[in-house]
Amino acid sequence: MEVCYQLPVLPLDRPVPKHVLSRRGAISFSSSSSLFGAPDPRQLSQRRGAISYDSSDQTALYIRMLGDVRVRSQVGFDPEGKGSYSYLCIDFRTLHCDSAGPVSGRRLRRLLSFQRYLHSSRLLRGTPHLNPLHILDEDYTGQAKCMLERVATWNFDIFLYDRLTNGNSLVTLTFHLLNQYGLLELFQLDMVKLWRFLVMVQEDYHSLNPYHNAVHAADVTQAMYCYLREPKLAKSLTSCDILLGLLAAATHDLDHPGVNQPFLIKTNHYLAKLYRNSSVLENHHWRSAVGLLRETGLFSHLPAEDGLKMEHQLGSLILATDISRQNEYLGKFRTHLDQDDLYLSNASHRHFILQMALKCADICNPCRPWELSKQWSEKVTEEFFHQGDIEKKHRLEVSPLCDSQSNSMANIQIGFMTYVVEPLFAEWGRFSDTRLSQTMLGHLGLNKASWGGLVQQEGFSSPEENLLPEDNVTSPVLLLPL
Numbered sequence: 001m002e003v004c005y006q007l008p009v010l011p012l013d014r015p016v017p018k019h020v021l022s023r024r025g026a027i028s029f030s031s032s033s034s035l036f037g038a039p040d041p042r043q044l045s046q047r048r049g050a051i052s053y054d055s056s057d058q059t060a061l062y063i064r065m066l067g068d069v070r071v072r073s074q075v076g077f078d079p080e081g082k083g084s085y086s087y088l089c090i091d092f093r094t095l096h097c098d099s100a101g102p103v104s105g106r107r108l109r110r111l112l113s114f115q116r117y118l119h120s121s122r123l124l125r126g127t128p129h130l131n132p133l134h135i136l137d138e139d140y141t142g143q144a145k146c147m148l149e150r151v152a153t154w155n156f157d158i159f160l161y162d163r164l165t166n167g168n169s170l171v172t173l174t175f176h177l178l179n180q181y182g183l184l185e186l187f188q189l190d191m192v193k194l195w196r197f198l199v200m201v202q203e204d205y206h207s208l209n210p211y212h213n214a215v216h217a218a219d220v221t222q223a224m225y226c227y228l229r230e231p232k233l234a235k236s237l238t239s240c241d242i243l244l245g246l247l248a249a250a251t252h253d254l255d256h257p258g259v260n261q262p263f264l265i266k267t268n269h270y271l272a273k274l275y276r277n278s279s280v281l282e283n284h285h286w287r288s289a290v291g292l293l294r295e296t297g298l299f300s301h302l303p304a305e306d307g308l309k310m311e312h313q314l315g316s317l318i319l320a321t322d323i324s325r326q327n328e329y330l331g332k333f334r335t336h337l338d339q340d341d342l343y344l345s346n347a348s349h350r351h352f353i354l355q356m357a358l359k360c361a362d363i364c365n366p367c368r369p370w371e372l373s374k375q376w377s378e379k380v381t382e383e384f385f386h387q388g389d390i391e392k393k394h395r396l397e398v399s400p401l402c403d404s405q406s407n408s409m410a411n412i413q414i415g416f417m418t419y420v421v422e423p424l425f426a427e428w429g430r431f432s433d434t435r436l437s438q439t440m441l442g443h444l445g446l447n448k449a450s451w452g453g454l455v456q457q458e459g460f461s462s463p464e465e466n467l468l469p470e471d472n473v474t475s476p477v478l479l480l481p482l
Contacts, residue, residue, distance in 0.1 A: 002243060004473045090380065146296045148176050148461055151222060152229055154439055156368050158219040169218040170205070171198040174250045177225050178243070186239050189300060197296040204255045204288060210382040212256035217249070219376075223361035224249035230432045233353065236344035244310065245354050248317035249361055251289035253403040256281065261324070320355035321362045323420070330424060337430050353431075360428050366413065366421045366447050367440035373447050381409040410454035417448045 011036045052411035130415035144164040150156060151173065175198055178184060182189060204213035224245055226236055228237065237245075257264075261280045264272040275283045278397040290311050293299055299307040320329060336349075344350050388402030401412050425444060 021173070034414055036195075047111070095140075130157060144172065148173070150198060151176070152226060154226060154436060155372070156222055158215060158222060159375060162215050162218065167207075167214075168202065170202045170221070171252060172212040173193070173218050173276075174198055174221055174246060175220065177246055181239070181242055181246075183239060183243050187243065189298065193296050193298050197292055197298050198250070200292050200296065201251055201254060201289070204292070205235070205253070206256065209256060209258040210386070211376070212253050212258055214263065216376075217251070217253055220252060220358075220361045221246060221249040223364045224357060225359040226436060227361060227432075230434055230436065233342065234433055237350060237354075241350055241354060244313050244317060245357065247289070248314055248358055250406060251292075252285055252318050252358065252362060253281075253323050253365070254285045254288040254292075256285070258383055259390070260399060262330050263387060263391070263396075266396060279319055279325075282319045282322045286318040288316060289318070316351065317355055317358050320359055323363075326359075326420060326424070329355065330427065330451040333431070337427060356428065356431075360424060363416075363421055363424070364440065366417050367444045370450060372445055374444065377409055377413050377451075381412060384412070405455075405463075408455070408458050410451040410458060413451045414448060414455055417444065417451070422448075 012128070040143075141164075144161060147156070147161050149166065158169060165172050166184070175195065177187075178194070183189065184194065201217075202214045205217060205364055207213055225234065228242055261272070262271075263279050264280055269280075271284050272280050274280075293311065299310060302310075332352070337350075342349050342353070344353065354380070365373050365380075368376070384399075384402045384407075385404040388398045388404060390396075391398045391402065401407050401415075423445060425437075425440055429441055
């Protein structure tokens with residue numbers, strides 16, 4: 001049983017503490033927004049990034065959305081509230097912890113600081129390294145640069161590139177692509193601000209997530225680059241379109257907790273309440289990205305109206321990756337193609353194609369060569385099953401495809417390809433009938449055949465017996481946390 005309650009609203013005449021105004025990465029909602037309600041500020045003040053007001057707009061409500069969900073202490077849960085259950089106290093700090101038992105406060109502080117210590121560039125923060133860690137030697141740096149020369153190829157090995165860059169694939173690849181397009185000069189982007197923004201984006205991906213981590217974001221960004229180079233897009237997209245497309249790809253899963261939306265809803269997580277159970281993760285990714293843009297001031301030199309417009313368009317792209325709205329976007333795409341009325345000279349049509357390109361990039365793993373595709377399949381299955389184990393531990397209903405005892409990796413992949421990937425890429429092939437599209441569909445067919453052989457060997461039931469028809473938006477496949 002799901003218990004709903006009215007979220008309290010903050011008074012507008014409350015004084016603004018100075019330490020709150022300087023807090024990192026606040027996200028703004030207007031006073032007229034339906035999201036103006038928020039969790040109790042007394043609870044939120046206990047954690048990093050409490051609700052506050054902007055010094056220049058006392059009617060704006062801010063909520064800190066960034067940071068590591070996995071190390072927050074009972075974020076957004078009120079176990080003593082009406083209708084609460086014991087599993088509402090699930091601590092995200094322990095989602096990826098192998099050891100059982102309580103975690104000491106000292107260890108929690110260490111967990112909180114270690115991730116950022118390991119991945120942040122202290123030079124950018126004005127503190128030089130006395131004993132630098134993991135410095136790349138010239139040989140590895142050279143190999144990474146050689147790989148970037150082939151960044152437009154579909155068989156680009158993001159796993160190897162991530163190793164060669166010592167886990168900095170998202171930062172270096174995105175910076176390279178933006179620079180290659182000349183976007184730093186065109187938009188007069190400050191190089192230090194851009195680098196700091198990308199470093200902070202990479203930091204706020206959870207490295208302990210098997211799948212939804214910075215390497216996945218880098219892979220999606222590389223795929224997006226390949227699509228932007230397709231003839232129809234390359235001759236039509238504006239510089240602003242390209243900038244938004246690459247930034248959306250890099251931030252589309254920012255601060256992903258490693259669990260899906262149904263999990264957040266049934267545990268009454270504060271994000272589910274904040275976004276009214278609608279596109280919860282995607283809204284969070286978008287607001288987190290906006291927070292970093294504002295914190296670093298990457299667009300601060302642009303007119304305020306232009307900056308807000310870019311933030312809105314960025315959100316529109318990221319929200320399009322909501323897998324539960326797959327059929328909505330696919331149906332619209334198919335209708336446009338059937339009626340042959342997509343005109344890329346039209347700004348709204350170009351934006352829609354960018355949305356479809358990002359959707360393709362987000363789930364393109366089954367269209368990669370087998371050696372790469374199989375690694376991604378292993379990682380996403382591990383994340384699904386880990387969520388299922390958490391749900392079993394706390395006696396929650398296990399989410400579809402997250403039960404390791406009734407599903408196999410091959411079974412999940414066949415269903416995902418059949419009901420989600422194939423329909424999308426078939427329409428993309430109609431729109432952009434190029435060598436790349438033929439290559440992707442070819443890999444998709446071969447990979448599906450390989451997984452089909454494994455399904456027969458494992459003796460699991462066929463995916464068609466476990467999954468609902470593709471036109472049903474409640475299909476378990478459409479509940480995948482992608």
